Amino acid sequence: MATTKLKGNEVELSGAEVNVGDKAPVVTVVAKDLSDVQVGGENGKSQVVVVVPSLDTPVCAAETRKFNEEAAKMENAEVIVVSMDLPFAMGRFCTTEGIENLTVGSDFRAKAFAKSYGVLVASGALAGVTCRAIFVINASGVITYKEICPEITEEPNYDAALAALSDATSTSCCGTCQ
Numbered sequence: 667m668a669t670t671k672l673k674g675n676e677v678e679l680s681g682a683e684v685n686v687g688d689k690a691p692v693v694t695v696v697a698k699d700l701s702d703v704q705v706g707g708e709n710g711k712s713q714v715v716v717v718v719p720s721l722d723t724p725v726c727a728a729e730t731r732k733f734n735e736e737a738a739k740m741e742n743a744e745v746i747v748v749s750m751d752l753p754f755a756m757g758r759f760c761t762t763e764g765i766e767n768l769t770v771g772s773d774f775r776a777k778a779f780a781k782s783y784g785v786l787v788a789s790g791a792l793a794g795v796t797c798r799a800i801f802v803i804n805a806s807g808v809i810t811y812k813e814i815c816p817e818i819t820e821e822p823n824y825d826a827a828l829a830a831l832s833d834a835t836s837t838s839c840c841g842t843c844q
Contacts, residue, residue, distance in 0.1 A: 677790035681781040690803040691782040695771030698757035703771040708807030712834040716747045717799040721759040738767030750795045804834040
C-alpha cells in the first residue's frame, strides 16, 4: 500500500495505484455548478489534475492560485483541481479568490477519483479525503507525470509539474509519446 506523510506521520493511501505510462482512468467528478466533469482518458488535449485535501487550507489555496496563474496559460491544456470539498464550497472559493482559469471538481459522492488514482487517505486524521498529488495526462490519455507529495502539508514541485505539462502539450509531439 502506498503512503505519504501528514506532519511527519506516515499515512496509508488506498485505491488502485496508477503510474507514468498507464492509461489514465476516466472518472466523473462534480463541478461547482453540480454538472459532471470528466477527468482522465483521451480527450484531445492534455490535463493537469491537481489533487488537494481541501481548498479550505492555506497550502491548498496557494497551490490552486498558482495553477490558476501558471498552468492555465498553456494552450491545449485543461487544469482540474480535485478535492472532497462540496461543490458549493468550491464555487465560493473560486469566487472569493478570483479563480477563473481552471475547473474544480468534487469527488465527494463516491470517491471514485481518489479510489481510481490511489490518492484516498486511508489512515490518520485526514482519512477519507485525498492526499496532495499532481497527475499530467497527455492528449492520448496516458499519464506522463505523477507526484504524490511526500508531505501533505507541503506544496508540490511546481517546476517539474509545469515542465511535464509543457511537454505533454508540445505541438512537436504527436500525443502518443511518453
